[in-house]
Amino acid sequence: MKGSKPRNRNVLPGFGLSLGFTLFYLSLIVLIPLVAVFFRTAELSWPEFWSTVTSARVLASYRVSFVTAFAAGLVNAVFGLIIAWVLVRYRFPGKKLVDSLVDLPFALPTAVAGIALTAIYAPNGWIGSLLEPLGVKIAYSPVGITIALIFIGLPFVVRTVQPVLQDLDQETEEAAVMLGAYRLRTFRKVILPELTPALVTGFALAFARGIGEYGSVVFISGNMPMKTEIAPLLIMTKLEQYDYAGATAIALVMLVVSFLMLLVINVLQWRMNRRAVAD
């Protein structure tokens, strides 16, 4: 028994128990149920599957989900960077509050975020009523979906960039200044390249969360097929019509995309960690 355990670490007990329980629990709760999706889809013939996932309404829902999640990710990359920058580099009144507010989207149930954002951006809401005379429509349009996804994704960017910015070696910045670089140039040439991996990771996390998001979006989107219907909602609609095969087929495509995103994010993070270790 002792000999089978890894070298140097065999003093501590509980390896078999803790790893065994971890694998058992993960299989039971996560892996086996997920595999069910693949089995269920396998009951469809290939042409059936293909015609389901490439029907006009399904394609439109993928497009809405991807485009809005992408746009929200970009907005968050810009403003998330500014917020992280301000939090790391400056001292100002209300800093603690700003820091806490960044985490709110994580702690707030998505349905609450959904109805609150709708209340503000609807045509009779605080901001919606200001924009309506200008002909700008936010709620019940793709812009509204994007705003909900900005809310959901913000902490991912800020909390990924913040620690990297904090650990940034300031000597290189000083050197750049000594060599006569202006502040903006220092930022572009010295700071931004260092932050790029973290920014991309934060963007990818926000994007991955955005394409699957449901609760905050359904209220503000208006759910018009072909226009503001997101893919998770279409799964829901198919389930309510007892079209299990259709729902599962759409889900399978989304799962594959999610797994790919997870892979990309993990590779990015391993790289960032290796970089941190190398430093």
Next chain:
Amino acid sequence: MAGAITVHASDEAARRPKPITESGPVKWILIGIAFLFLGLVVLLPLASVFVEAFKKGADVYIDSITEPDALSALKLTLLVAVIAVPVNTVFGIAAAWAISKFRFRGKNILITLIDLPFAVSPVISGLIYVLLFGAQGFLGPWLDERGIQIIFAVPGIVLATVFVTVPFVARELIPLMQAQGVQEEEAAASLGAKGWQIFWRVTVPNIKWGLLYGVILCNARAMGEFGAVSVVSGHIRGETNTLPLHVEILYNEYQFSASFAVASLLVMLAVVTLVVKSIVEWKTGRQRPIG
């Protein structure tokens, strides 16, 4: 060398000599942008929940959160959290113990698998249990014969919630325990401490704040989960409605004040979560990455 500086990096940065920081106006413009953005995207929605909730007065507010359907939704939400959070806490501790204290092959894959529920859309998290236990699911007929109902009933809600909250405690503990290493536990073992003694006397005191934070995040998500629970619940009033689902039903019935009143309870849950997070950060003196 760098470690001593990074602890107070923000203070250090704030006191840095002139040429390495931005000019005054640029600094205040950036701070202004940060405030404006957070105000529009985060603070305003938060304020609107309370404004809408009290629009028709305090009486409507109190009625909305004390009527029987709201109370039964609250009870179910608490029940789900009371089951899902401890189960995932035990899992998180076990997973973190195996991953941080031992070396084995495939560790990175295991960590990725633990993260998996984060990558899956909440709707799909519910769907997979419908496929397994629903009337047309793999085990549906078998369960039906025995009169066991999981989907459109409380067990399904619990299962879906457990699924979406699997990673929270583990994610918080794994980096923390990896950073702490094994020396203290090994020292205790060499002094003759038994397994559980080592765990309770050495490990738990070291990880208690991280553990608390993981538990509180897990709890916030367990009580607030909407998409996954929505798929498996069946929306039976007074029976399979959690608080977030109750918010949705009231909203769709145009009972906006009542809907926002119930939502305000969930806002308070979020605020408590953030306060605990601040306390944990203050106690441990470091920024905790989340998500």
